[in-house]
Amino acid sequence: MNLKRVVVTGLGALTPIGNNIDEYWNGLVDGKSGCAPITYFDTEHFKTKFACEIKNYNPTDYFDRKEARKLDKFAQYAIVSSEEAIKDAAIDLEKVDKFRVGVIWGAGIGGIETFQEEVIGYANGNGTPRFNPFFIPKMIADIAPGHISIRNGFMGPNYTTVSACASSANAMIDALNYIRLGHCDIIITGGSEAAVTIAGMGGFNAMHALSTRNESPETASRPFDATRDGFVLGEGSGALILEEYEHAKARGAKxxxxxxxxxxxxxxxxxxxxxxxxxxxxxxxxxxxxxxxxTPEQVDAINTHGTSTPLGDVAELKAITKVFGDHTPNININSTKSMTGHLLGAAGAIEAIASILAMQKGTVPPTINHTTVDENIDSSLNLTLNKAQKRDITYAMSNTFGFGGHNACVLFKKLKE
Incomplete structure (x- = not known):
């Protein structure tokens, strides 16, 4: 089968270390930690009192008050990052065939804050069912791509992939294949999550999944370090414009x-x-x-899932060594979750963006907060510790894994005419 080539023509990001692509990239290269004490709710009785929240975000900077009230934060984040990506791609909405433009989005949880507020409101109302009429459309995970398509008139495929923390990577793979097979010219893809909530923090704490380094939250996300004690919950969104190569060339796209x-x-x-x-x-x-x-020998960089959990980091590095063999020490391996925390369903999107920008800029962002060598990790591996490294990258891989055993992997190539 003669598959179409697929390229990335636009990027957008709203992350704990930057509210647009430029800020995000600068935060990555500078080794900036996005982790701080939680401001959204009182954490007095929580085991973990910190997270990677979005900073300096005001919904009314992007939406009028009436519209903002109808949108859960995860959908707001999706719209903000997708609008940046569409603008970055310079898509002329009057000229594209909107039946051939789709939106395939990832979200592991969706509107958990909306669900939490409505259920607490019900419980506090003595059992009287006074639910907000926007409860369901705010909460459901598929609503984010729905809003993106409605705002722009995109009438191609439109849905959400849900595979826990692999969700946005699965969305990108679906988008890749729809375009490869000739069904679409352009797909807006990526993922968003807003789970820094009472329910989100409480639930992950109950699983003993989160770091409890309350005395030093900015160093809590420490992938590959011997003293790592769990992941740090993050929030935000990443958007990518995937486009058929000849279509992109014909319109002179970057x-x-x-x-x-x-x-x-x-x-x-x-x-x-x-x-x-x-x-x-x-x-x-x-x-x-x-x-x-x-071939394995062609890969230059791997942005790992690297969540900073005792089991997960070791298992992933073992697998990388098996796949890449003697070439493994030549690969720049990193985990940008050391800076952003774990964005769950949005992780694959923002980490794919980090991989793409690393190729563009010739710089691999660091894995920060590493102080203690783990004897269970091969010391010959280049884990890009604590400082960004210059590197000419032709092929960059991004790994994303989710609860339930869902694994997704995406490979990008620096385009050479």
Whole structure:
């Protein structure tokens, strides 16, 4: 089958270390921590009292008050980042065939804050069901791409992928394949999440999944460090414009990178824990390389899932070593979650953006907060510790894994005419 080529022509981001693409990239290169004490609610009785919140965000900077009240924060974030990406791609909405422009979005949880508020309101109302008429349309995970399409008139495929923390990576892979097969010219893809809430923090604390380094929150997300004690919850959104290569060329679009492959697999092992030997992770990277027609020796950089959990980091690095063999020490491996925290369903999107910009800029962002060597991690690996590194990158891989054993991997290539 003669598949179409797919490129990235626009980017948008709203993250704990920057509220647009430029701020986000500068935060990454500078090794900026987005973690701080939670401001959204009183954490007195919570085990974890910090998170990676969006800073200096006011909904009325983007929406009128009436519209903002109808949108959960995860949908607001999706709209903000997608509008930046559409503008960045210089898409002329009057000239594109809107039946061939789609929106495929990722969200692991969706409107958890809306759900929380409505249920608490019900409980406090002595059982009287006085629910907001916008409760359901604010909460459902598929509403974010719905709003993006409505605002812009895009009438191609429109839906949300839900695979926990792999959600936005799965969305990108679906977008890649729809365009490859000739069904669309352009797809707005990515993911958003806004789970820094009473329910989100309480639930992850109950699982013992979160770091409890309350005395030093800015250093709590410490992937690959021997003293890591769990992930740090983050929030935000990342958007990418994927476009058929000839379509992009014909309209003179700026091209960031080519999307050359996507892989998926399942751990089939445990609800939340990774397979200790990284079998599913190994398979997803092999599937991605096979899909791209790229050998392991061609890969220059890997933005890992790297959540800062004791089991997950080791399992992922074991899998990388199996897949890339003797070439592994030559790869720049990093985890940008050390700075942004874990954005759950939006993680794949903002980390794909980090990989693309690393190729563009010739710089790999660091894995910050590393102080203590883990004897279970191969010391020959270049984990890009604490300081950004200059690197000419042709192929960059981004890994994303989710509760339920969902694994997704995307491979990008620096476009050379």
């Amino acid at each position: 091209i960031y990178a080519e999307v050359v492959g996507g892989g998926m697999s399942s751990d089939a092992y445990h609800m939340t824990a990774p397979h200790p030997d990284g079998i599913g992770v190994e398979r997803v990277m092999l599937n991605c390389l096979r899909d791209a027609g790229v």
